[in-house]
Amino acid sequence: MKSVLMVAEKPSLAASLAGILSNGRCTAKRGNNGCSTHEWTGPFRNEGNVHFRMTSVCGHVMSLDFTSKYTSWDKVDPVQLFDCPTEKKECNPKQQMRSFLSHEARGCDYLVLWLDCDKEGENICFEVMDAVQHVIHNVYSTYVTYRAHFSAITDKDIKGAMESLGHPNKNEAKSVDARQELDLRIGCAFTRFQTKFFQGRYGDLDSSLISYGPCQTPTLGFCVKRHDDIQLFKPExxxxxxxxxxxxxxxxxxxxxxxxxxxxxxxxxxxxxxxxxxxxxxxxxxxxxxxKPQALNTVELMRICSSGLGIGPFQAMQIAERLYTQGYISYPRTETNQYPENFDLHAVLRLLQPSGDFGDEARAISSDFQTPRKGKDAGDHPPITPMKLGQRNDFDRDTWRVYEFICRHFMGTISRDLxxxxxxxxxxxxxxxxxxxxxxxxxxxxxxxxxxxxxxxxxxxxxxxxxxxxxxxxxxxxxxxTGPPDYLTEAELITLMEQHGIGTDASIPVHINNICQRNYVKIETGRKLIPTTLGIVLVHGYQKIDPELVLPTMRSEVERMLTLIAKGSADFNDVLRHAIKIFKLKFVYFVQNIASMDMLFESSFSPLAESGKAHSRCGKCRRYMKYIQTKPARLYCSHCNDNYTLPNGNVKVYREFKCPLDDFGLLAFSTGVKGRSFPFCPYCYNHPPFRDMPKFGGCNTCTHPTCPHSLNTLGISSCVECETGVLVLDSTLSPTWKLGCNRCDVIINCFKGATKITVEENKCSECGAQLVNVVYKSDKSKFKDGSEEKSGCVFCSSEFAHLVEKHRAVASRQVRSGGPSRGGGGAAGPGAGNARGGRHGGRPPKDKMAQLAAYFV
DNA sequence: GCAAGGTC
Incomplete structure (x- = not known):
C-alpha cells in the first residue's frame, strides 16, 4: 500500500483535517515538538486505498538571517547589510522541525500540503518540501506533491479540496522570500545605525535600542501624527x-x-x-x-477588548490563545467575519443556555433565532465563537471578561437588530x-x-x-x-493599521507592543497612545530627512511590488534588486543627513557632557568624569571626549585609590551584600593591561605584581567550584568582607566586623591557601579567646571556623580536590622567584613577568 | 542587541 504524507500549518488544524478526512477514524501519536501525527487508511486519487499520515509544522520552519560574519554590530558597517549574504536558519532549533518532517516522511510516496491558503502558507509549502526532499523521491514533481486549497474547515470544503488538489505556487512563495529579505536588510541596517549613532550621545536618552521597521515605524507615525494634530490645533x-x-x-x-x-x-x-x-x-x-454585529474576527476582538474592556491587544490575544487551547473558544486568529454556510449556530447557542450569567439571553434567542449578517470570508478560519461553556469561577477576571464578551457577541450576531x-x-x-x-x-x-x-x-x-x-x-x-482631537486610542490605531495594511491580524498586537516597549509611546487611561519625547523626535526626524520612511504608504508600495512577484508578472530577482537599491539609497541619504535628526535630539535631550554627576578622575587629564546612569551605564570624560563602559550594578568611587598603571580613580562595583563585588579601574576594565586579564575584568583579575588591589596581592586560593577561578579577598565593602571568585559567582562571607584583613606571604600547610591576618577592634573581637588579631587559614584554622560562612563545604572541597599540589608549584616555576606565584592556590598566570615587562615597555 | 511573519 502506498503512503501519503500530509502537512498542515499548525497542530490544531492537522487534528481537524484528519478528523474530517478519516471520518473520525484515525489514530494519533504526539511528537516531542508539540506536533501530532494522525494516521488512517483510505482512497487517494487513482491509487486505491493508501496509508495517510497527517502532521503539521508550527508556522514557519525557517527564518532568514545574516551569515554569522555580519552579526557583529561593532565590526560591520550597517550599509553592508543591504548586500551581504543571508542564510536560512531553522526558526526554532529546539523543535528540530526539519528532522521531524523528514522522519514522518519516511516511506511516503506522495506529499499533500495543507498549509494555510495565503502567501505565507505557500512559502511554508516549500519549506516543507525542502525538509523532506531527501526522503520523498521526486518531491518537486507535480506527480508527487500536491496542494490542497480550502477556504473553510468544514466537511464539505475539506473533502472538496481533497478531490481537487492543485500544486504549490512558487511565485507566491518567492514573494514571501522577497518580503523577508527586504524587511531583514532594511530593518536591521536602520536599527543598527540609529542605535549606534544615538547611543552614548545623550545622557538622559533612556533607550538602549532605537529600532526602525517597515511596520513599527509607520505605526508610531500614526500616534505622532495625532499628537501633532493636537499640538497644532487652534481652538475657534x-x-x-x-x-x-x-x-x-x-x-x-x-x-x-x-x-x-x-x-x-x-x-x-x-x-x-x-x-x-x-x-x-x-x-x-x-x-x-x-x-447587530458581524461574526467576530481577530481584529474586531482586539478592538473591543481594548476599547470596551481596557485589555490591550497583546494581552487579549494571549487570553484568547489560552481560551482556545483549553477548548472554550474556536481558533482566535482569523480574518473571516462571516459564518460558514453549514455552521451549526444552534449547537453553539444550545451550549450557552445552561449558563448562570447569560443563559436567559441564550434561551430567549433560541426561540427568536435570526440569520446572521454576511461579511468577509477570508478563507482562513471560521469566526471566533464559543466552543464550550465556561463558568465565571473557571477563570481569572480578565479571562472571564474576554470569554463572556465572545459569548455575548456570538449571541448578538444571531439576534434582531436594535x-x-x-x-x-x-x-x-x-x-x-x-x-x-x-x-x-x-x-x-x-x-x-x-x-x-x-x-x-x-x-x-x-x-x-x-x-x-x-x-x-x-x-x-x-x-x-472647537476642541482639539483626542489622542489616538488603541482601537483607532488598530483600525488605521488594518486600513493601511500595516501588519497582519497576528502581528498588529506585536507592533503595538514593540513601540510601547521601545519607549516610543505610552498607554494612558482609556488606552490612549501618547507618544514619548523619543517617539516624537524620531518621527519628526524622519519627516525632516525622508518623510517616506515613516509613511504608511511605504509598506503598501512594497506590498504592491511583492504582489507582482506573487502574480508571476515580475521576476523575483529584478524586484528584489530594485527594492534593495532604492532602500540602500534612502539609507545612505539618511546617514548623510542624520545631523538634522540629531538637532531635534539635541533640543530634547541633554548632551552627555551636561548630564550625570562628577564622579571619579580621568587618568589622562585628571579631571572629574561624568557618571551616566542610564543604560548603558558609563563614565564620560568631556575633556578627552572618551567613554568608559561600566558594569551593570552599583558603582561607587573607591575611596581615594588610584590605578598604578594609568592613574584613573578606582571604582567599587557591587550587586549588593550577597552578590558579586570587586574594585576596578575604568580604563583597565575597557582596555585590559595584561594579556591574561579579560576585557571587562576588575582588579581581582589583574596580575599587577605590587598593586594592593590586584589578584596577585589579594588572591587566596583556587575557586571551590569552577575550574579557572581564584578566590580573591574583597575589601570594598569593609567592614563586610568576602572572598569572591573572579570567574564565577562563588562568594564566601567571612570575618564580619573586622577592621582590617591582610593576605600574608605564607601558605597554609594543610590546603595551600594563602594565610590571612584578621584584626578586630579590642572591644569587638569575634575570636573565642577575645584576642584582637590572629593569622591563619580561612579554610583550615579552627579559630576562624565560626567566622567563615560555608567553611565546612569549602574545607572538604579543598581537601578533596588536592589542595596545594593542584597545578601549583610546577606552574609557578622559576619565573616566579618571589614565590608569589603560589599565592592563589597555585595557579599563577603563565609568563607573568614577561607580560608585565612587555606592558611597561 | 536588529525586521516581520508564521505559531506555541
Whole structure:
C-alpha cells in the first residue's frame, strides 16, 4: 500500500483535517515538538486505498538571517547589510522541525500540503518540501506533491479540496522570500545605525535600542501624527442659539448649528427675540435601526477588548490563545467575519443556555433565532465563537471578561437588530428653524445580549402639533469653542493599521507592543497612545530627512511590488534588486543627513557632557568624569571626549585609590551584600593591561605584581567550584568582607566586623591557601579567646571556623580536590622567584613577568 | 542587541 504524507500549518488544524478526512477514524501519536501525527487508511486519487499520515509544522520552519560574519554590530558597517549574504536558519532549533518532517516522511510516496491558503502558507509549502526532499523521491514533481486549497474547515470544503488538489505556487512563495529579505536588510541596517549613532550621545536618552521597521515605524507615525494634530490645533470660538419652548419644556437645537461670527449670531438672536411664539412646521417620525454585529474576527476582538474592556491587544490575544487551547473558544486568529454556510449556530447557542450569567439571553434567542449578517470570508478560519461553556469561577477576571464578551457577541450576531423610533419636530421662528428629536426604543434586539451597548433612556417630547403655535419660554445665545482631537486610542490605531495594511491580524498586537516597549509611546487611561519625547523626535526626524520612511504608504508600495512577484508578472530577482537599491539609497541619504535628526535630539535631550554627576578622575587629564546612569551605564570624560563602559550594578568611587598603571580613580562595583563585588579601574576594565586579564575584568583579575588591589596581592586560593577561578579577598565593602571568585559567582562571607584583613606571604600547610591576618577592634573581637588579631587559614584554622560562612563545604572541597599540589608549584616555576606565584592556590598566570615587562615597555 | 511573519 502506498503512503501519503500530509502537512498542515499548525497542530490544531492537522487534528481537524484528519478528523474530517478519516471520518473520525484515525489514530494519533504526539511528537516531542508539540506536533501530532494522525494516521488512517483510505482512497487517494487513482491509487486505491493508501496509508495517510497527517502532521503539521508550527508556522514557519525557517527564518532568514545574516551569515554569522555580519552579526557583529561593532565590526560591520550597517550599509553592508543591504548586500551581504543571508542564510536560512531553522526558526526554532529546539523543535528540530526539519528532522521531524523528514522522519514522518519516511516511506511516503506522495506529499499533500495543507498549509494555510495565503502567501505565507505557500512559502511554508516549500519549506516543507525542502525538509523532506531527501526522503520523498521526486518531491518537486507535480506527480508527487500536491496542494490542497480550502477556504473553510468544514466537511464539505475539506473533502472538496481533497478531490481537487492543485500544486504549490512558487511565485507566491518567492514573494514571501522577497518580503523577508527586504524587511531583514532594511530593518536591521536602520536599527543598527540609529542605535549606534544615538547611543552614548545623550545622557538622559533612556533607550538602549532605537529600532526602525517597515511596520513599527509607520505605526508610531500614526500616534505622532495625532499628537501633532493636537499640538497644532487652534481652538475657534463659535456661537449658537438655544430655544426653550413647549410644555413640558424642551431645549431645541438650532438648524444652523453654529456660527463663527458673534455679531451675526447676535443679529439672528435679535430677530428671533422679535417673536413670542414659534410655529410647529412639521412633526415626523420614522423607524431607525442599529445593525447587530458581524461574526467576530481577530481584529474586531482586539478592538473591543481594548476599547470596551481596557485589555490591550497583546494581552487579549494571549487570553484568547489560552481560551482556545483549553477548548472554550474556536481558533482566535482569523480574518473571516462571516459564518460558514453549514455552521451549526444552534449547537453553539444550545451550549450557552445552561449558563448562570447569560443563559436567559441564550434561551430567549433560541426561540427568536435570526440569520446572521454576511461579511468577509477570508478563507482562513471560521469566526471566533464559543466552543464550550465556561463558568465565571473557571477563570481569572480578565479571562472571564474576554470569554463572556465572545459569548455575548456570538449571541448578538444571531439576534434582531436594535429598533427605535425617532420623532423630529421642526419649529420655525421667523426665518430661523429649530428642531427637537426624541428617540424611543422599540426593540432592544442584540443589545439584550450585548448589554454594554444598551440604548439610552427613552426621550420625551412635548405634544407638538403641526401647524400650531407654541409659546417661546426663552431664547439665548450660547458660546463655545472647537476642541482639539483626542489622542489616538488603541482601537483607532488598530483600525488605521488594518486600513493601511500595516501588519497582519497576528502581528498588529506585536507592533503595538514593540513601540510601547521601545519607549516610543505610552498607554494612558482609556488606552490612549501618547507618544514619548523619543517617539516624537524620531518621527519628526524622519519627516525632516525622508518623510517616506515613516509613511504608511511605504509598506503598501512594497506590498504592491511583492504582489507582482506573487502574480508571476515580475521576476523575483529584478524586484528584489530594485527594492534593495532604492532602500540602500534612502539609507545612505539618511546617514548623510542624520545631523538634522540629531538637532531635534539635541533640543530634547541633554548632551552627555551636561548630564550625570562628577564622579571619579580621568587618568589622562585628571579631571572629574561624568557618571551616566542610564543604560548603558558609563563614565564620560568631556575633556578627552572618551567613554568608559561600566558594569551593570552599583558603582561607587573607591575611596581615594588610584590605578598604578594609568592613574584613573578606582571604582567599587557591587550587586549588593550577597552578590558579586570587586574594585576596578575604568580604563583597565575597557582596555585590559595584561594579556591574561579579560576585557571587562576588575582588579581581582589583574596580575599587577605590587598593586594592593590586584589578584596577585589579594588572591587566596583556587575557586571551590569552577575550574579557572581564584578566590580573591574583597575589601570594598569593609567592614563586610568576602572572598569572591573572579570567574564565577562563588562568594564566601567571612570575618564580619573586622577592621582590617591582610593576605600574608605564607601558605597554609594543610590546603595551600594563602594565610590571612584578621584584626578586630579590642572591644569587638569575634575570636573565642577575645584576642584582637590572629593569622591563619580561612579554610583550615579552627579559630576562624565560626567566622567563615560555608567553611565546612569549602574545607572538604579543598581537601578533596588536592589542595596545594593542584597545578601549583610546577606552574609557578622559576619565573616566579618571589614565590608569589603560589599565592592563589597555585595557579599563577603563565609568563607573568614577561607580560608585565612587555606592558611597561 | 536588529525586521516581520508564521505559531506555541
Amino acid at each position: 470660538t463659535f456661537w449658537y442659539l438655544q430655544l426653550v419652548a413647549g410644555q413640558p419644556e424642551v431645549t431645541l437645537e438650532w438648524a444652523r448649528g453654529r456660527v463663527f461670527k458673534k455679531n451675526i449670531a447676535i443679529m439672528l438672536l435679535n430677530r428671533v427675540k422679535e417673536h413670542k411664539e414659534a410655529t410647529v412646521e412639521s412633526v415626523s417620525s420614522k423607524e431607525s435601526f442599529r445593525s 429598533k427605535y423610533r425617532t420623532t423630529t419636530a421642526k419649529l420655525k421662528v421667523g426665518l430661523e428653524t429649530f428642531t427637537c428629536t426624541a428617540n424611543v426604543l422599540l426593540d432592544a434586539g442584540f443589545t439584550k445580549a450585548m448589554t454594554w451597548l444598551a440604548f439610552g433612556k427613552d426621550e420625551a417630547m412635548p405634544p407638538f402639533v403641526q401647524g400650531t403655535q407654541v409659546p417661546i419660554t426663552d431664547v439665548r445665545l450660547a458660546e463655545s469653542q
